[in-house]
Amino acid sequence: MAYSVGKKVQAVDELGRWEAGKVKAVEQNGTYLVSFDGWGPEFDRNVSSDELREPIEPFVGEQGQVLLRSESGIQAEMSCP
Numbered sequence: 879m880a881y882s883v884g885k886k887v888q889a890v891d892e893l894g895r896w897e898a899g900k901v902k903a904v905e906q907n908g909t910y911l912v913s914f915d916g917w918g919p920e921f922d923r924n925v926s927s928d929e930l931r932e933p934i935e936p937f938v939g940e941q942g943q944v945l946l947r948s949e950s951g952i953q954a955e956m957s958c959p
Contacts, residue, residue: 881910881930890929
């Protein structure tokens, strides 16, 4: 999937965690410069497309199940104890 400048994403930070951010630039080598929400430009990071995904937000469905939602729809369903 290709991401454009300004797109809200989740990207892998330098500690290997998925964090919210925004694509600042698409580099000629195919990587993306990502700015992480709440962090200064010194923490911006170039990442590959494998280290990017649409933002995923958990929410509780009508039956009490936990669902993960992104812009493209429901991504996964998890049961609650």
